[in-house]
Amino acid sequence: MALQTGLYYPYVHLRDETWAKAAALYWRHLARVVPAGFPVQDRGVVRELNQASGFIVDSDPRQVIEAVAPAFVTAVRDNAEALRARSAVQGRRFTSRWHSNPAPNWRTRNLTGLYPEEVPPALEAALEEAGLSYRDHRQRVWHHQEWVVVDPSLAWAYKCAVTQELARRTAFTPVTDQLDAYTATGDWTAEHIADTLLGRAAPSIGHETTQSRLAMMAVRCVLPADLRHVPVEKIVRLRTQYADEFVAFDTAVKAATAEVVGATQEVTDRAAFELHLQGAFDCHLAQPLESLRKAMNGLKLNTILTTLTIKPEVSVPGAGLAWLLGGTATAVGTGLAFTVLATRQATARERDTLVASSPAGYLLRVEKELKPATMLKRAGRQSHALREWASEWAVHESLSGFAVA
Template sequence: MALQTGLYYPYVHLRDESWAKAAALYWRNLARVVPAGFPVRDREVVRELNQGSGFLIDTDPRPAVEAVAPAFIAAVRDNAEALRARFAVEDRRFTSRWQSAPRLSPTTLDLTGLYPEEVPGELEDALKEAGLSYRDWRQMVGNQQVSWVVVDPALAWAYKCAITEELARRTAFAPVTDQLEAYTATGDWTAERIADTLLGRTAPMVGRETAQARLAMMAVRCVLPADLRHVPAEKVVQLRTQYADEFVAFSAAVEAATADVVGATQEVTDRSAFELHLQGAFDLHLAQPLESLRKAMNGLKLNTVFTTLTIKPEVSVTGAGLAWLLGGTTTAVGTGIAFTALATRQAAARERDTLVASSPAGYLLRVEKELKPATVLKRAGRVVARTAGVGI
């Protein structure tokens, strides 16, 4: 069974509402790192996604923090001068927020803050002694005043990624983020690698650790409407629960695609090559089955219509009523269509459900059909199609 819980990072609050909806269509649960006492202020859309479904799980990072801190302390103390030249906090402004995923070098005068519960005392002392941090009490979260350990955004970024990696190891949750740059910041965060990463002495990791999360989001994104902001959160919650069987098959396909990528790239160190392997696995396990399912469903509809038009019409009250609804030119034709549609409804419905349930892309097709807005004409046609047992 594929992993069902993602581990969101590097923030507490989900920044992108559209991304949050897409994530809710794949992850059964989404854990996020919430230090003890942190004042959570979720957006309304996120609260709606979480209401009644338990989508979000707050995870205390303290055990992971205690495991990661010694490596950061060693990296800071062994490389204090070089780090201070790049990440010194003197005469720089504290904004408390990251505008986007920062590069691992200073690109702005603005500083960000780490919540004190995420920074053990010895690590804070090491950062302060190296000129890499100070404490600030001015910033507010909601109506609550919060103390922050103020640092360069790139340093905070690396620290958050290291905590996430340790949490993932301890929980078997899959790291996932709405910040694409963060996908390169996974791996074994030793003191040497921390220093090499912060000082630009190493290339980004290939990204095998986040292959599952990336494949899952690629698959979901490919069937979503362009502007997901207008899709109600309750519709997403409904899809999460209504098509459980199709979801299981889809999850298994993502797991298989992930296994292919990881197995084929064990010796790959070139990121561009890894991306090609990732795209190939996506095409084989998800994109191609989705296209095949679309064609099969279209073929089912055509076959049903062909059967409807060739079976001998028989007069019935229901047929006459449907002929009037369809605006048929003759009662006989309308009656024949109605009779055959009703006669083949159950068989076509069974075939439709079998096609969707047996395909690893069945869940994706459900999402595509349910979330893409239809015109009035398409909605009217869908009513007739469902009556004939061929609509999804």
């Protein structure tokens, strides 16, 4: 697979283990912002993915926050009164959890926390002076935890700005499982920060996240509904086993991304942007996938047993058949078996070539590998294998009384 890295935001811990499995099928690595000393406690699936294939990469935001914080300091100091009227922390409950889409009524919204190591002293001082933050000390079972307590909308904007700057410096692609956060892109100047915090900014349509959205749309369209029950081992195998197919798929994703970004540079209407996104997805990924499915279904396995007609020849005694065909009946039967095997192998190579050359080949691999086999299908495969074995055995046993025409 191509060495490409997604940059997860706005949290440290991945919220959805099913989404993590889907992300692992496209992103070779998934970076995330982890301040120094942050107590990382990943869930089972994320831990397994990381241990098996080095999926997660932790990025220290120290240099990035030093670059982002001054614009926030300016925005807070220049708009302190308006921000205090909208996002003051006094008298509000702190939960240490926050969401990227805060409730409309700020007075009933629970406060959230930023980790102290990701808030430079100058920014924390400006926030406290404006009545927009305070320090909270909490004793957990395993450690003592401190938070810089703020309104969720401020934490959301700050996290997104840090992510955007880190993406610029690393060439990582921002990706998130929080749909509202896709709008949190753009140039985080002091003016844009103030407009965002005061509800004056028009939502970004998300040019910066086009690639990650297209990729995840494509991967998720072929995943089984019960992906959470799919073993991590299968995800890891897909990540490493089908390099050729993935390269073709990744090329198609990038072509679709370039098409959307090129066509929507001046687009400011989000609904229109979504139509462009869907159109590129259909053209570059969904339609090739459907065409590949049809091609695979139409690829027939022409073995010697289906291309040759076997019929009784009563005028030819069984004892003379070996002489007529130039060898013993057993030798002829063995030859037929080898021909069947060779034909199957040739068809398998043709099938693999077809999949590897298609931009949707990797998606078809994912679909086939992760689709759970029903009991009926498993029984069908066993029955088919038995029929084939019986058919080949019958060729050996009865060839002395038949001729091949």
